[in-house]
Amino acid sequence: MKISFYTNLDKDIDQVVTRQLADFVRHAGHLVVDIETPADATIVLGGDGTMLAAARHAAPLGTPLLGINLGNVGYLTDVEGTQALDAVGRLLKGNYRVERRMMLEARLSTADTPLLALNDITVHRGQNPRLVHCHIDLNSEYMDDFRADGVVIATPTGSTAYSLSAGGPLLKPDAQMIAITPICPHSLSGRPAVVSHSDIITIKLENSPHLMIAYDGEYILKSKQKFIEITVQASKYTANIIRTCNLSFYELFRKKMT
Numbered sequence: 001m002k003i004s005f006y007t008n009l010d011k012d013i014d015q016v017v018t019r020q021l022a023d024f025v026r027h028a029g030h031l032v033v034d035i036e037t038p039a040d041a042t043i044v045l046g047g048d049g050t051m052l053a054a055a056r057h058a059a060p061l062g063t064p065l066l067g068i069n070l071g072n073v074g075y076l077t078d079v080e081g082t083q084a085l086d087a088v089g090r091l092l093k094g095n096y097r098v099e100r101r102m103m104l105e106a107r108l109s110t111a112d113t114p115l116l117a118l119n120d121i122t123v124h125r126g127q128n129p130r131l132v133h134c135h136i137d138l139n140s141e142y143m144d145d146f147r148a149d150g151v152v153i154a155t156p157t158g159s160t161a162y163s164l165s166a167g168g169p170l171l172k173p174d175a176q177m178i179a180i181t182p183i184c185p186h187s188l189s190g191r192p193a194v195v196s197h198s199d200i201i202t203i204k205l206e207n208s209p210h211l212m213i214a215y216d217g218e219y220i221l222k223s224k225q226k227f228i229e230i231t232v233q234a235s236k237y238t239a240n241i242i243r244t245c246n247l248s249f250y251e252l253f254r255k256k257m258t
Helices: 013-027 048-061 081-093 249-257
Strands: 002-007 041-046 065-069 097-108 115-117 120-124 132-138 141-148 150-154 177-183 193-196 201-206 212-215 227-243
Touching: 002 013, 002 048, 013 041, 013 081, 041 048, 041 081, 048 065, 048 097, 048 115, 048 227, 065 081, 097 120, 097 212, 115 120, 115 212, 120 132, 120 227, 132 150, 141 177, 150 201
Parallel strands: 002 041, 041 065, 065 227
Antiparallel strands: 097 115, 097 227, 120 150, 120 212, 132 141, 132 201, 150 177, 177 193, 201 227
């Protein structure tokens, strides 16, 4: 096998764990390659943020990710750092399964390049005390209109992140759905909604100096246009997450979230 590494250098200072695992891979008779080289798997060392960044990098290549948690919650990772050698050993022996997670593609009227997200696309009022006025269309037809702190468009994977905190639904990782969750809506009718992965969501909103738009927690620089339109749909790419342990989705959810 060809194995690459994607390491959060703030979590693995001096790459101590990375070097240990790389030596283990080589001693087992496998190759360690650069992250830009096509590989059979990428070992990700860090937390959920590192997994999200690695997923955006690996998805176009179709490379599966084995997450080793060196952070806090580590919901997307497979095992804790103390179990890293065992997990990598199972990977090299082929004792694992791959979960295919849908991703989102977002296009902004203020940007030329589409954005890829595993968790969510988020709009938030930021430091502005005024609420954001969100107009939402589904497949070019009017769906909803509300004022709120913002809105989260989440994948099933992202349903356990910001969307969940905002009162959104919990979706199974293999579900082909998209959750639309208003953040603190100033309306009794501003409820979370679940739509199909084949639907195209358009968010229209007024720009402001404090308005924040993010993909997987990474903020987007905006132009000074008065109005912004964001189109969100399922991406053609998937994030392929390696699981070497036998915990079910709900067991993992209870373990990490309680």
